[in-house]
Amino acid sequence: MKHYEYEINLFVDGELEKEKQSELFEHLANCNDCQSLFTDTLILKEKTRLFCVENLNQIKNKPKPVNKFYKIAFYASSAAAVLLLFLLITAKPKETFITKNEVRVDTVFVEKAVNNEIKNVSTLGKKLKTINSNQFSLVNEMKEMKSAKITFSDLIKYDVGS
């Protein structure tokens, strides 16, 4: 039996063509291996995303010697630098908060797609509901990750211009 590792990977990224999605779901309904692969891939996505968030927060938080010295000074003579200086002063980027609870585009997408499939295909739906209760420990795992309290260090504020 042909497995759908590759298609699962594309699907969770929202990159699998519509026509191929029903084929994937039909297979998923009948293949335990691909069901767990699907679950694992979603968990992997969420965990790697959280890693990226934490990784960036760590880099931002790393204590630095107080040295507010801007390289811009070296460019003081070029026209580009003057323009850039102007930008830094006037166009302060909006404050950016990175939190663990950001809306997850992919997760929302996948949830929607799964729900749609369940609605659309009734026989398949029954099978998928079984997957839902047995296989999708994912949902709980994700809920756990999402409800983790945001600590102060999760909430990093930075400001390019200051």
Added chain:
Amino acid sequence: MKEEKTVKELFSSYSDDILNYSMSLLKDSDDAKDAVQEVFIRFINSQSSFRGDCSYKTWLLVITRNYCYKKLNGKTNQPVLIDENFPHTYEPKLEEKITLNDALKKLKHEEFELIYLREYACHSYQEIAEILGISVDNVKVKLFRVREQLRKYLK
């Protein structure tokens, strides 16, 4: 003055993306802040050569990538390589359990970059392809392979 306004808009829209991308590559917040400035200086100086083949955002990120890799390796265009030895190098021994986070930390810049661009920055495959200068099919395969390796460390 019109040009100036465009750059200003681009700056307020994309400086965060450039900062985060630089930080994910350079692993240092000061270096990343420098990168934002360098990228915009390069952008301003080369604006006339932008032909609109891709979005401004993508173009800015291509400049960012070139700058960061040059800083890291002294090379401008780094091919995206997936280490064939990865599974052997990092195969967990029975006694020492390697966590997913450990495995992620051991990824090469080029591998982590893919994860970052997809999972954190939420770029489409098309955008990733443009930023990395490879084909969409190539993105599909490389992302699939990195995840295949990482999946081993889930449990």
